Amino acid sequence: MSECLFCKIAAGEIPSNKVYEDDICYAFYDIDPKAPVHFLVIPKAHIASVSAVDEENCAVVGHIFQVISQLAKDLNLESYRVVSNIGEQAGQSVFHLHFHVLSGRDMTWPPG
Ligand code: AMP
C-alpha cells in the first residue's frame, strides 16, 4: 500500500472534506486553510510534483485545470489564485502533485 498521504485521501483511506471527485482527480478542502476558500485538487494517480509531469501523464493536468475552472464557477469564485509548490524551498510539504485554489481575500504579489 502507498504511504503517500494524498494517495490515501484520494482512495478514501483517510477522511477529507470532499469538494469534487471523478475518475481522474479528487478535490478537497485544505486542513489548514490560508484563505476563506482553500481547497486542493490532486490527480488520483501518484505524481510527485510538477517536476514529474511528462508527455505520458500531462493530460491529467489539463483535466485538473478544467475541473478548477468549473469548480470556481460552481462556487461563485470571482477571483482566485492557483498555486503549486515544487520542492521544499518553495514550500512543498506533501510530495503528491496538488494545486491549491485560494479565494475570498486580497492577495499580495509577489508571494512570499
Ligand atoms: P504544500 O505545503 O504545498 O505541499 O501543500 C500541502 C497542503 O496539504 C497544506 O496546505 C496542508 O495544510 C494540506 N494538508 C496536509 N494534510 C492534509 C489533510 N489530511 N487534509 C487536507 N489537507 C491537508
Ligand code: ZN
Ligand atoms: Zn501519492
